[in-house]
Amino acid sequence: MRRSTLAAALVAATLLAVTAVGFAGGAQAATLFSDDFEDGNSTGWTTSGGTWAVAADGSQVLRQSGTSSDARARAGSASWTDYTVTARVKPTAFSGTNRFAAVLARAQSATSYYYVALRSNNTVELKRLVNGTATTLASASLTVAAGTTYTVSLQVSGSTLRSTVNGGTALTATDTTYTAGGVGVATYYAAANFDDVVVETTAAPPTTSPVTTPPVTTPPPAPTGGPIGFAALNTLGQNGTTGGAGGRTVTATNATEFLEYIDSTETLVIRVSGQIDITSKQGVRPNKTIIGVGTSGHINGGGLDFYRSYNVIVRNLLFTNAEDDAVNVGQESHHIWVDHNTFRGAVDGSVDIVRGADFVTVSWNHFDHSDKSMLISHSDGAASTDTGHLKVTIHNNFFDNSRQRHPRIRFGEPVHIFNNYFLSNELYGVASVQSAGAVVEGNYFENVPYPCFSASGYADSGPGRLVQRNNVFVGSGPCEVAGSVVEPRTYYSYSVDSPSNVPSTVRAGAGYGKV
Template sequence: MRTARRRTTLITTTATAGLLVAGVLTAVNAHAATGCSVNYAVSSQWQGGFTANVTVTNLGSALSGWNLRWSFGAGQQVTQGWGATFTQSSSQVTATNVDYNRDLATNGTAAIGFNGTWNNSSNPVPVSFTLNGVTCTGGVVPTGNPTTTAPPTTPPPTSAPQTGLVGWATQNGGTTGGGSASPVTVTSASALTSALGSSSAAVIRVSGTISCSGMLRVRSNKTILGNSGATIAGCGFTISGDRNVIIRNLTFRDWNDDAINVEQSATNVWVDHNTFSNGYDGAVDIKRGSDFVTVSWNRVYHHDKSMLLGHSDDNASQDVGHLRVTYHHNWFDGSSQRHPRVRFGNPVHVYNNYYNNNGGYGVASTMNAGVLVEGNYFENVDDPFHLGEGSSGPGTLVARNNHFVNSGGGQAGGSVAGIPYAYSLDTASNVKSIVTGGAGAGRISV
């Protein structure tokens, strides 16, 4: 059934969201390290860009606050990072701890990473690092050195690798989940519940089909990865007031509440490469002051209410200034509505998604929200996007560079705040093939 709604017409103006990469160097007051070692891994590389993961091990005295410095030798530039605050002056890069990894014990490790650019002729690994100004005498271990293979002749279908984190979850210190914790595999509801609820950082691998009911609480600093075919049947995950959580490569079906619920000022959550079908309520609902979330490369099908952002018109005091979420490269495959339905959040970024046969609507901006809708592919969607929904008053919505096939033109109006992170936009007419070829569980190696 098509949901009734109120739509309000505003004067449409042209607005362009600015792109920038910003970093603030935080002062560090700590004893100098007496030694350290670094693993620098280029995990993915494409024409003009790359992703690197860096693990530093403190071989000296315990630190309360740290920075890691190195210099690039061939003009590389950091464009966005996670796990640290990155700044760059000429060739020198400084990565400074964020709150959750400030303390670095003796023999302790910190895992950080970044996306960067290179000049297409060489991308050598840095040869020297310092931790709090002391040279890492334990050495540099390069992994996946890009100079051993030629770069691809054409870029991959997305501006960053499909496995890379982009969007709001890269902000506020980034999102690393369980980091380098040793993985634990769970095969039962009781083991999964226990692992999710632990107060320690954890990487949790889900194997097989786990049948459960209700909502399982996920605490901070967790990475939840599905092995091939991993399925959560009958229940969902709730992240309530916690932070730094990654959920990837799982199939959720037949949940009896929400599949994933993010609430009570939870921050830094990445929901990536999952499949959702036939649930009771939201596939991914984000509400009650939560912030800094990326929802990417998921598939929703045989389902009604997909993704709610902001649960109530009466919750402005908690929600205004928060609810900043990026939705990109998701496949809304015949799902009905809420792709997403937005209250208060500004800017909310909806880009390079594929909408197909959505009987209700695509995107709704309400309650003074600001939504940037760009580079999406709408096919057989009568109502791609609009202002206001049900009893909720209108927000603003800027639409640009979208592609429409047998679809309505949508309703836009007003202006939207600038996007503070770097991203590149796939050509909208290519989004259908890109997203259907990559979205959903089972499309990545984890």
């Protein structure tokens, strides 16, 4: 468990994107409180109603298992004023059609506080509770399913309230009922698991009108040294992957600008500033660098699609709530580098590489509680388009409580998977099936029941080939190996860090905001 009172330690801005982009004020965030329940207890929490206990759900969580009452757990100080509370919320059962799991802020008592509720009628609501009487301040449609984990944030700053779910679906309101109070989690005739509760300070918004300043036009930092692995190779008319280098630098602050830039035939460095809401998968033409500005670059609701595209860098972005895939590299696209991004809540794949795509590197990304992280080849029937292609390098990624496909590979060879951190992957780590060939080396598998599938196939897919070496397995099953695989060194040189250092290195460096 991690707990702290207000101290000198500053928290990296990437811990909570909403803190970095939600309110003006300029102050850095400091940790007031945090608890991940890994010490096996809930010391410091006060509960009322329900049945509360610390239990295992991949990692340790605070579980409320009853569905027949209104239940709350509260922590923190009555003197806390402006802050953001964030928690991972996994509803596990609803007793009816209008039940909820919630995160609380400025809690005065068990019946008076602000809260954001995930309701079983597929809505999210920002609410106020006064002596047990609830008032809805803002609401939006949101699919809420039992068994799905949501990252829920509630920010209170002066009289302004703002909530987000998975970094998107923002709700805002103004209310002066409560100026201070602790935090909490709650259920209403529902069962739920709560984890990774973090409270950070927030500067109050300015009382005068903000000064409008022109957008920064200095170019973003160039990708130091370029990609490692297949995206770096000189082939198919490309001298590695350079993206928009040499072209104009432009800044997209809304969907109209963003879609215009990615569809342009011009060589461009496209800076993404703020949250951009798009739908479905949007095509990206060749010779582009798409890079987030600081910790503000955020693509919500849709994703990026590569159709016979090439020489594209996708970097330093938060992807949330993609209706399909967040990044789909398909239809003979090549020389694509996906680097230092965070993926949350995609309905389908976070990154899919399919239909004859080639020479791709996926590096330093954070797959944050995703379901289907990465698919290489979309179908058991795709041998004619995919055999001889799908050469992919996957290194230094954080597969963080993601369920499956890290990756699931058909036909591609070699797929090189090194120095990644696999943590509590429910179904499996790597699956090399349908004659694919994977080299898995220098990775760290922690609490992964099935690190690798190959000889036995997976689901309806037939066997593949897999070589593993120098991996660390902690609380994990064995890695299934089979056959021989073309060595990555046939194509490029590389070095592998000690796998024992991978958890700390990857935690510190993977994801957006860490370029």
